[in-house]
Amino acid sequence: MTAEARLGQVANYVDERTGAAAWMKKNLQKVFPDHWSFLLGEVALYSFVILLLSGTFLTFWFDPSQREVIYEGSYAPLEGIKMSAAYASTLHISFEVRGGLLMRQIHHWAALIFMAAIVAHLMRVFFTGAFRKPREGNWIIGVGLLTLGIVEGFLGYSLPDDLLSGTGIRIAEAIIQAIPVVGSYLAYFAFGGAFPGEAFIPRIYTVHVLLLPGAFLALITAHLMLVWYQKHTQYPGPGRTEKNVVGYPLMPVYMAKAGGFFFIVFGVIAFLSAVASINPIWLYGPYTPGQISAGSQPDWYMGWLDGLVRMAPPLESHFFGYTVSWNILIPGLIVPGILFTGMALYPFIESWITGDKREHHLLDRPRNAPNRTALGAMSITFMIVALINGGNDLIATHFDLSINQIMWGTRFGIFILPPIAFVVTKRLCLSLQRADRELVLHGRETGRLLRLPHGEFVEVHEPISPEKAYLLTSHEQAPALELPEVDRRGVKRAGAIRNKIRSRMSVAHSEAIPKVSANELKEIEH
Amino acid sequence: MSNEIEAIKDPGLPAHVHRKADHDPVAAKRAERQVAILFGISALGTVLLIVSYIFIPDDVFIFIPVMGNQNAHQLGLGLGMAISLFFIGMGAIHWAKTLMPDQEVIAHRHEFRSPESDRKEFVQAVKDGAGAAGLGRRSLIKRSLGAALGLSALSPILLLRDLGPLPGNELEKTTWKSGTHLVTDPGNRRIKASDLEVGAVAQVLPEIEDPEHRPLSDIAKDAVLLIRLRPDEFNLDADRLAMTHEGIIAFSKICSHMGCAVALYEQQTKHLLCPCHQSTFDVTRAAKVIFGPAARPLPQLDITVDGEGYLVARNPFSEPVGPSFWERDSR
Incomplete structure (x- = not known):
């Protein structure tokens, strides 16, 4: 019997027991558009699977306890030192369990790549406008996954209870303690008493291996089901419209590619783990609150937060015998809160500005939405400035600068550079639109020079293909909203200020270089 | 920018270009062999993993240019695993790209919005349901339910009280x-x-x-x-x-x-x-x-x-x- 016949039998078996034939038939032929940027979300998904697998392996030996033990393992430099059982068991996994160190490295690398892939995927979705109706809900789920990822990653690197991770927990405790009115109570509840106590590692272990992975699974499932049900977006181009999806069918092409890609992601992570050792906790030693190592750094996705905390001015209010630590609250809770809320609400904000309530399945080329692209560049600049300050000590030693220079540079930079990035990006987008227009009207420069009979030199331009011309002109250019301040009878409308803001933003949002129309092309030909 | 201006026409999907392996059996056979070789390399990676696990003691160090001294056991395990996984992926993707159909297909999309009649009936059903329950009229029920739900949210907060002692002046x-x-x-x-x-x-x-x-x-x-x-x-x-x-x-x-x-x-x-x-x-x-x-x-x-x-x-x-x-x- 051939393989096809056998698989056919399996299909038959499944249908006779579930009646799924109609559904399966339709969904096995489901079409997925192909583009490298659609792989970013896949990288995140596969890293998550790798995290589950490697994490399960680690739980077989990890002892989530702050019980004090004396180290008697094979790593000689720590012999006889008092440490927590959590730290001792992490050393055991690293030195005595064969493949244990590799799995720890895979788990940590996969976490770093998981977060990087989520951020890259988020940027792709943002810059191409994939979050627009009907996908606003999935955008919010995505922001939720990003937030959970940051928390889960932080808890994960806190578990080994080494000197570096204990310092991270100490900082988290200080943030909790800084919350007005209830801070010291919350800190005592979280830690089961005074910091560090013996309750924290077992508690965050449950959160790290049960609660948050469960939340991840639920949210990822919802995220994917929505992608499946709403069908994937696609880039614009000839033959691609709002009404269709052009791509490869799930079975077999997409299955083979996506399945293969999982192994490639796993292979690359295993390779990194084999050759590039990270978080060598045995060098840091066990945690004790009285010690620290220079160059204390969180993982990269927390770096921006640490950078904001570092650059905060030394502000504290004291009144009626109470203390409010603005130097902790602003960078540690208020700014991140505003950033993430704004990010979650962005689809609704944009649709309010544009007044556009239609469905969108064709993606924008970033240059064709200059305002949005500029806003994205501005946010990225903000994050990068914060991240640079989060690594100011390492940058200072590596580039021979002083920490003070970097700190003051970023203190000003965080206010000055993002608006500059906004303006520059917007100008760049408009220039690219101008270049597109030029290309459609006058064709591509060939680099061939022609000497005319009267001696003049001209460069020969070649017309571009109709496909390219269509791609460069197929986007929409919606005019700004018209929101008159007074109604027909000359009476000022209610909510005038709101309308003014809205129409200002709408004008800024619709700024564009007029795209080439067929009429213009014809005129040129004559 | 207004609508009277004629947009440039959609020329439609470009014509499909066939690959060599689609019509040349020799090329197809070659592609098949390449896929098999990639899977073979993966198998060698697994062998390296097994050998490293069993035969290389964990205190052997080898010198590798650029990387310096490396623990041979760890490196063998890691590289073996990396090769074994990576080349399964490479093989599968090479298979998909050279031998599986590469013609893009078109599926249709439908607006998510239901037909007007369905929408009306749906909205009506929601209204009828809410009306039948008296949500609009019986404000006492609404308020007392809200209060009860709000209060019941206190119980988990209360039950978590014993997470830790009160800080006092500690x-x-x-x-x-x-x-x-x-x-x-x-x-x-x-x-x-x-x-x-x-x-x-x-x-x-x-x-x-x-x-x-x-x-x-x-x-x-x-x-x-x-x-x-x-x-x-x-x-x-x-x-x-x-x-x-x-x-x-x-x-x-x-x-x-x-x-x-x-x-x-x-x-x-x-x-x-x-x-x-x-x-x-x-x-x-x-x-x-x-x-x-x-x-x-x-x-x-x-x-x-x-x-x-x-x-x-x-x-x-x-x-x-x-x-x-x-x-x-x-x-």
């Missing part, structure tokens, strides 16, 4: 009392002023009966840094100067910003730097904050010597140590 207290001896950490020895040279730094803890079982939560508040300067190097008022002893000044080692250990001492400038967020304290001016996010100086411990010349605390800390909290100034 955050303000340390183990330091009048007359507590300073002992070295590590070592747990009492120290004399003469043990510390000018320019030197030492970490000390309060002497306790059972130093073997000193809780970490005590160290988190008790850790103190001793620094010895020449007495004329200080720039202190009389009260603060009186708290030093022969040029030895004692500060809480727990950062007043977020509680990290303030462990970096710069001997030239006499600055203390916290490695977490770079708050910088000037030792000569009673740990005044001269840079960074910390808002308060490090609390200073009042020290003197006992009859035998050992350093002791003359008084406990006069303010809470460590990071700020809401009720910090209240007592």
